[in-house]
Amino acid sequence: MRHIRHDDDGLHIENAAPPEPGPGELLVRTEAIGVTLPVVRKVAAGEPTELGGEVAGEVVAVGAGVSGFAVGERVTGLCFKDGYAEFTVLTEAMASKIPEGASAVDAVALVRAGLVARGAYEAAGHLAGESVLVTAAASATGHIALQLARLGGASRVVAAVGSPDKAEFVRGFGADEVVTYGQENWGEPVDVVLDAVGGALLSPAIAALAPNGRLVAFSSGGGTIQAYDLLVGAKTVIGFQMAMIAREQPARYAAWREGLWDLRGAGKIRTAVAARFPLEDAAKAHELIVSRANLGKVVLVTGP
Template identity: 60%
Template sequence: MRRIRHRHGTLTVQHVPTPAPGPGELLVRTEAIGVTLPVVRKLAPHGGAADGPVDEVVDEGDDGAGPEPLGGEVAGVVEAVGPDVAEATGFAPGDRVTGLCFGDAYSDAALLHTAMASAVPDHATAHDAVALVRGGLVALGALEAAHPRPGETALVTAAASGAGHLALQLARLRGGAGHIVAAVGDPAAKGDFLRALGADAVVGYGDTDWGPPADYALDAVGGALLGPLVRGLTDGGRLVAYSSGGGTLAAHELLAGAKSVTGFQIGRVARERPALYAAWREELWRLHAAGELRPAVAAAFPLAEAAHAHALIRARGNLGKVVLEP
């Protein structure tokens, strides 16, 4: 099988034997692989595939070690299960599953731990699964952390991203938002897409007027945007930060208006509150089955063109989830 790894930011296609699933693992023949911003950012400091040309994927054969794996969401069909998996979990060959793979997600076949796996319902495609489940869980969890109340004004940053475009929809579906502001880097290019998903206004990060102060903001950008976001909140407003982009805030910006900032991490919910994690996942599928929550796939690239997929996310040109297809 093929897998893609990276060494100092340079992506490498390797041809290796298909692995056998161990205890608690499923071997999944991947049909769709979700590309995540944290993975793209992970490669960026090296200045390789994340910052250089997009044709850096080369075939080095199977060297058995060295290059590091790339994780991500996967969806596909179970080919084999590890010892005792069928008895303990009910998963069996032929099942359609999705989940977050921490090992080699960029591959023809991925090892997925059963704790991270869930069934893909009949009404969903593999693309739907990688676009909805993990990004939707992040979006729904961030919204829950904001404690939304019906009729409030919501501000969503990175609103056209894989998680952001779902957070925008959930702010109204789940939070009952009365007014939703979508913030992006390029409002002209993304405005039609976001308004079709329910945004009442689309603004740029550098705009001087974001409209009425927001009751809460869901932020996937971080960095220098944190200050303007807090200043854009109404008194008592809440900022939920779920970005890997870092950033700092001055305490007086919170104290003056009794504003608050909450950091959200979906991994902690998965580890410490698995029942809630599962309930959120089922809610996402229900909303999708009803046609209310619409996951969007911005582009699908062949596996060997992973660098092109990274380049699209790096340029912030995607409208929804970016997917690889083996």
């Protein structure tokens, strides 16, 4: 099989033997692979990292003890290593079936990014009647978060983006207002910030909160918050990690996932795919995300 190897010189395609599924695992012939920001950040920084991410494709073998899936079924899920490959392994717990009529690209654009957006939304608490600001609003997760905030009855939805040329895109997914990171003032304060960026953006994001407002931090970008910035307005920061929900609350994780497919099937949420790259162009896919030019999900495909 073809797969992508990561070393000190970047990303390279090479041939390797397909993996074997172990107990509780599925071997999947991949059709689409979602490129995730945490992996892109680590590769760009030259850090050792496993090339994991969302994958979607057909089950070609199952390991011992697998009961919920069969060979020939189409599935999607999150793998934690060797995801940039024509064949990869998913644990049964992280896999779900792709509904009839949905493509592999649909699946990697919706499920993981949508779960993170849904989880951040839930962590924020009651949003009906409140104003909400979403950072990285044009990203794979951000544009879904905009739609969930709107569906949840937010009184005002603000999209924060890196450049003005993304304004039309985010307005198309429910934003009432658009601000850019470089603006000195982000407008009228909001009740909730859903922050997918972190780093240097944390300070202006905290400043954008109204008194008693709350920020949900779910970025891999790190960053530091000054205690005084919270105290002065009685503001709150809530940390959210999707992996903890998947590991500790599997029933809730599954309900969120099925809910996303239901919303998509009903036409209540849409997903945007910024670009599709063949597997061998994984480095170009990473470059697109590093440049912050993507509008929606960036996907690698293994076939035509």
